[in-house]
Amino acid sequence: MNEKYINTGNKDTRSGFGAGLLEAGRKNPEIVALCADLTGSLKMDAFAAEFPDRFVQCGIAEANMIGTAAGLAVSGKIPFAGSFAEFVTGRVYDQVRQVVAYSHTNVKICASHAGITLGEDGATHQTMEDIGLMRMLPNLTVINPCDYNQTMAATLAIAEYEGPVYLRFGRPSVPNFTPAGQKFEIGKAITLIEGSDVTIFATGHLVWEAIVAAGILEKEGISAELINIHTIKPLDEKAVLESAAKTGAVVTAEEHLIAGGMGELIAGLLARELPKPVEFVAVDDLFGQSGEPSELMKVYGLDAENIVKAAKKAIERK
Amino acid sequence: MEQKPTLREISCQIRRDIVRMVNMAGSGHPGGSLSSTDLLTVLFFDQLNHSPKSWRRDGKGKDMFFLSAGHLSPVFYSVLARSGYFPVSELATFRKLGSRLQGHPSIERGLPGVHMASGSLGQGLSVACGAAITKMLNGEKNFIYVLMGDGESEEGQVWEAAMFAAHHKLDRIIAVTDWNGQQIDGPVSKIMNLGNLEAKWNAFGWETSVVDGHNLEAIAEAYRKAKANTGNGKPKMLLMKTEMGQDVDFMQGTHQWHGKAPNKEQTEVALKQLKETLGDF
Numbered sequence: 001m002n003e004k005y006i007n008t009g010n011k012d013t014r015s016g017f018g019a020g021l022l023e024a025g026r027k028n029p030e031i032v033a034l035c036a037d038l039t040g041s042l043k044m045d046a047f048a049a050e051f052p053d054r055f056v057q058c059g060i061a062e063a064n065m066i067g068t069a070a071g072l073a074v075s076g077k078i079p080f081a082g083s084f085a086e087f088v089t090g091r092v093y094d095q096v097r098q099v100v101a102y103s104h105t106n107v108k109i110c111a112s113h114a115g116i117t118l119g120e121d122g123a124t125h126q127t128m129e130d131i132g133l134m135r136m137l138p139n140l141t142v143i144n145p146c147d148y149n150q151t152m153a154a155t156l157a158i159a160e161y162e163g164p165v166y167l168r169f170g171r172p173s174v175p176n177f178t179p180a181g182q183k184f185e186i187g188k189a190i191t192l193i194e195g196s197d198v199t200i201f202a203t204g205h206l207v208w209e210a211i212v213a214a215g216i217l218e219k220e221g222i223s224a225e226l227i228n229i230h231t232i233k234p235l236d237e238k239a240v241l242e243s244a245a246k247t248g249a250v251v252t253a254e255e256h257l258i259a260g261g262m263g264e265l266i267a268g269l270l271a272r273e274l275p276k277p278v279e280f281v282a283v284d285d286l287f288g289q290s291g292e293p294s295e296l297m298k299v300y301g302l303d304a305e306n307i308v309k310a311a312k313k314a315i316e317r318k
Numbered sequence: 319m320e321q322k323p324t325l326r327e328i329s330c331q332i333r334r335d336i337v338r339m340v341n342m343a344g345s346g347h348p349g350g351s352l353s354s355t356d357l358l359t360v361l362f363f364d365q366l367n368h369s370p371k372s373w374r375r376d377g378k379g380k381d382m383f384f385l386s387a388g389h390l391s392p393v394f395y396s397v398l399a400r401s402g403y404f405p406v407s408e409l410a411t412f413r414k415l416g417s418r419l420q421g422h423p424s425i426e427r428g429l430p431g432v433h434m435a436s437g438s439l440g441q442g443l444s445v446a447c448g449a450a451i452t453k454m455l456n457g458e459k460n461f462i463y464v465l466m467g468d469g470e471s472e473e474g475q476v477w478e479a480a481m482f483a484a485h486h487k488l489d490r491i492i493a494v495t496d497w498n499g500q501q502i503d504g505p506v507s508k509i510m511n512l513g514n515l516e517a518k519w520n521a522f523g524w525e526t527s528v529v530d531g532h533n534l535e536a537i538a539e540a541y542r543k544a545k546a547n548t549g550n551g552k553p554k555m556l557l558m559k560t561e562m563g564q565d566v567d568f569m570q571g572t573h574q575w576h577g578k579a580p581n582k583e584q585t586e587v588a589l590k591q592l593k594e595t596l597g598d599f
Contacts, residue, residue, distance in 0.1 A: 064478035071448020
């Protein structure tokens, strides 16, 4: 375990979003929140209670919610539209495409319960395709913070950024370890651990697993560099290329399918600019299933142990 | 002194523009454009609180118009140009490479008058709901207009928005359906019967009127009435009974001209039926 990063107590990233939304709402009266009958799950209830006029209940009608958010945005408001990740991506892809991305409206799509760690509800609700779907859309910024503090900071940052954003966060309580109040810079990767043998690029819940993995590798005499890719689009290409050039071997780790994920994005960049061995820690062409989040992470190979294996394999392939 | 053209003269010129634009582009949607020409002419030249020369995308302090049925771009662009949003000569670029007049409306090249991209159907009413909430929060007393097709109301999202607007009492939304009874594959009644459209909107909590969509005075009166009834908490739906291809005999009343361009000879025949009142672009 790297001593630099201490878990200050498990918290869910969706609560970081809820806290960030409330604070952003207090700072800026133009911020409006919309939800499709999942206000409690999204932790938007504090905002709704404090700003009832600026909270828009949409009922179970996500397509209309996205259109309404676009209408609010075009007329000058800053709408944060929230639901489960699957229901604000796959379910409403064409709406997001036409009136958010193509129309360049200042809509913040807030996607909770992303990935397999949604858990017991099973595969109908667990999207592992959303990063791919969203990053394919021109104009859209895609952000996947790693813990409570960073999700709160990201929420505040996107409130000040002019343009459409997809903000992805999750349901389970996970280690909270990034500094409270750390400024969130969209598109600027954060190097968490410096190393020389292999680089791990991690995003979302996998960042903590990568910290654990780096600790295990260190004990075995392998120096891993760890970079938190909280912004998937625009990708911090400079950070990726510099680190890959330094270590010569790459692991990507994310709670997503390999198809369309951050790993493919990084691999594509390296293929064009700086070919290096890349190992993917992600899910390969499968739907999820019911189970406890931690069990599912293990079963689908989204854990520290698998990151360690991938790192060794990437180094062997140098 | 130059006399102000009548609404009938304006709508006649707009119909000429539509036929010529679609012919010059070799593609586009004349049928629905011709059916909705009169209701848009009355809106833009008589009823809408707008300022074409100082148009803002955010619509601050003004009424806002959203075209939900984006394929009606020929009539939309002509109405905008003839209202002074951009030069009439630009209509010649419709559907051409690099044009601001994309096949379906887009905001990417900054065409004045277009608040939102449309074309993928069923989304405009939702957008109108959002704009109406902004106006409500800002205390602005403007109206939000949206034009939809009857075939378009087969999209489920339309009814999500219908429920939403009534629930949130967005009574400054004035929606218009170009009820021409035709869609690409044939008559709406045969393709996907909408049943009693008036009863449907009423059941969703809207104030609904059925209007003769080619009678300019009846159209104006419908808009006036809709505006006068704000404060009753009900969004307004004006079901405008129209004819696909109105005023061009061989296009009229058939779905065949939904999305087809007339050739040179057909264009000549059509233009003979439409008087050049304001000068062609």
